[in-house]
Amino acid sequence: MTVTEITEVSKSRKKIWIDEEFAFVLYNGELRSYGIEQDKEISEEAYHAIMTQLLPKRAKLRAMNLLQRRSYTVGQLKDKLAMGGYPGVIVEEAIEYVASFNYVNDERYACDFIECNKEKKSKRRIFQDLAARGISGELAQAAWEQTAGEDAGELEKEQILHWIQKKNFDARAASPKEKQKMMAFLYRKGFSADNIRNALLLDITSI
Numbered sequence: 001m002t003v004t005e006i007t008e009v010s011k012s013r014k015k016i017w018i019d020e021e022f023a024f025v026l027y028n029g030e031l032r033s034y035g036i037e038q039d040k041e042i043s044e045e046a047y048h049a050i051m052t053q054l055l056p057k058r059a060k061l062r063a064m065n066l067l068q069r070r071s072y073t074v075g076q077l078k079d080k081l082a083m084g085g086y087p088g089v090i091v092e093e094a095i096e097y098v099a100s101f102n103y104v105n106d107e108r109y110a111c112d113f114i115e116c117n118k119e120k121k122s123k124r125r126i127f128q129d130l131a132a133r134g135i136s137g138e139l140a141q142a143a144w145e146q147t148a149g150e151d152a153g154e155l156e157k158e159q160i161l162h163w164i165q166k167k168n169f170d171a172r173a174a175s176p177k178e179k180q181k182m183m184a185f186l187y188r189k190g191f192s193a194d195n196i197r198n199a200l201l202l203d204i205t206s207i
Contacts, residue, residue: 001047006031006038015085018042024055025085051090059086059094067103074099074106075134110135110143118148118155122190160191160199171200 005017009025016023016036026036034046059081066072066080074095081091098104110130117126123144130140148155164171169182179200186196 001042001044003036003038003040003042006036009085013085018047024050024087024090026050026054030054051087055086055090056093059084059090060097062086063094063098064103067098071109071112072104073109073134074104077104078134106135106139107143109133110140111147114143114147119159122156122159123148124190124192126190128190156191156195157199160186160196163189164199 001018003016003018004020005015007015007017009015012027013025014028014031015025016031026034030050031037034042034050036042036046062081062084063077066077072080077095077098078091081094082088086094095104102108113130113133114126117129121129126144127137127140130143131137135143163186164182167182167185169178171179171182174182183193183196183200187193
């Protein structure tokens with residue numbers, strides 16, 4: 001195995017390419033300790049120690065430190081570790097480690113997120129936000145049913161009424177154009193067309 005390239009991440013850290021493929025990120029002192037130099041061979045012993053001892057320990061500590069500050073989904077945590085230059089196999093090992101202690105749990109994250117946002121965001125908007133965090137639609141739906149339950153429909157109607165009141169909108173006095181504008185606004189917020197019509201008490205079949 002030949003170290004084909006070494007590039008600077010920061011003054012103290014370097015990216016290492018082996019046989020023209022990105023391998024990992026190391027500190028300057030570690031380069032010296034493992035005898036890593038550009039255009040020179042890296043020993044099997046050094047590579048094995050880096051991949052089975054040095055980087056797994058560091059990635060696990062990094063994951064733990066991240067989770068101490070805030071909650072992450074598995075997808076978010078993977079992205080964070082990958083951004084730190086950890087190889088995929090090391091990232092997976094770190095994820096398995098923190099998951100074994102239940103420090104990262106997508107189902108719990110989804111339920112907590114829904115609980116915190118169900119009174120101010122529509123179901124569709126919540127699902128979009130969860131998807132952006134790496135939560136599957138199936139898991140989001142299960143968490144929604146667990147958290148919002150049978151009250152989901154009434155909850156959305158209350159949210160719609162909240163926005164109507166916030167906008168000082170009077171459906172009885174509004175013109176057809178104003179009604180359509182309000183419906184479009186609520187639809188963009190992610191509310192269902194049926195609940196919007198019911199909340200506004202409008203005889204409109206489509207938006």
